[in-house]
Amino acid sequence: MKELLNQLVALQAIDMEIDQIDQAIKAEQNALDERISALAKREALINELQEKISAQQKESRTLEGEMADKMTHVRERQSKMMQVQTGREQTALLKEIEDAKKSAKENEESIVAIMLSIEQLTAQMNEEKNLLKGEKELVAEETEKVRANIEAINKGKREKDSQRGDQATKIKAPTLKKYDTLRLRRNGVAVVNVVDGVCQGCYMAIPPQLFNRLLRGDELFDCPTCQRMIHYAPAAEEKN
Numbered sequence: 001m002k003e004l005l006n007q008l009v010a011l012q013a014i015d016m017e018i019d020q021i022d023q024a025i026k027a028e029q030n031a032l033d034e035r036i037s038a039l040a041k042r043e044a045l046i047n048e049l050q051e052k053i054s055a056q057q058k059e060s061r062t063l064e065g066e067m068a069d070k071m072t073h074v075r076e077r078q079s080k081m082m083q084v085q086t087g088r089e090q091t092a093l094l095k096e097i098e099d100a101k102k103s104a105k106e107n108e109e110s111i112v113a114i115m116l117s118i119e120q121l122t123a124q125m126n127e128e129k130n131l132l133k134g135e136k137e138l139v140a141e142e143t144e145k146v147r148a149n150i151e152a153i154n155k156g157k158r159e160k161d162s163q164r165g166d167q168a169t170k171i172k173a174p175t176l177k178k179y180d181t182l183r184l185r186r187n188g189v190a191v192v193n194v195v196d197g198v199c200q201g202c203y204m205a206i207p208p209q210l211f212n213r214l215l216r217g218d219e220l221f222d223c224p225t226c227q228r229m230i231h232y233a234p235a236a237e238e239k240n
């Protein structure tokens with residue numbers, strides 16, 4: 001039984017190394033994914049700025065058209081001034097002209113404000129475009145690096161996988177199946193040490209009677225709480 005336990009412990013050690021390798025691959029990929037999504041966010045921001053600029057350009061053209069109409073109206077009224085007879089008519093016309101001029105002036109002021117805003121938005125957009133260009137280059141380099149890293153990690157993984165295959169053949173199928181299931185259900189840990197009567201998988205005490213039998217090391221036991229396979233390794237040669 002001691003031999004079987006040793007084989008299981010050895011298998012688990014390999015499996016944990018493989019888990020670490022998988023996590024390293026995932027971490028590489030995640031870091032890259034984050035950068036790629038940052039690129040997409042910046043692209044969306046640029047599009048948003050472009051839309052704002054277009055909307056403001058359109059508004060500015062509308063205001064310009066209105067202003068031209070108002071000025072035409074002013075000129076018409078001004079030429080009519082020659083024909084009016086009474087002071088009252090003259091006053092009314094003058095007021096109309098002043099109002100139209102004032103209104104045209106308001107358009108002009110709005111147009112200037114919009115132009116300023118467009119200028120600022122354009123500057124901001126150009127800055128974002130520059131940043132995007134730099135980031136895209138970096139991400140392209142990063143993608144290449146990550147691809148190479150993952151390839152290197154995978155090379156190591158293939159070696160571990162074949163080691164794992166060899167080690168697994170040393171364990172009988174039903175035990176191996178139980179081990180695999182436990183690893184899936186118990187956070188990757190199927191075989192655990194018991195220290196001072198406490199399971200190191202779930203940290204619950206195991207009954208003293210069971211612990212005494214475990215100390216003899218000639219039977220394979222499960223933890224009554226977490227069902228992991230338990231073994232007893234004295235502190236000096238502790239592996240977990």
Ligand SMILES: [Zn+2]
Pocket residue numbers: 199200201202203204223224225226227228
């Ligand atoms: Zn347990």
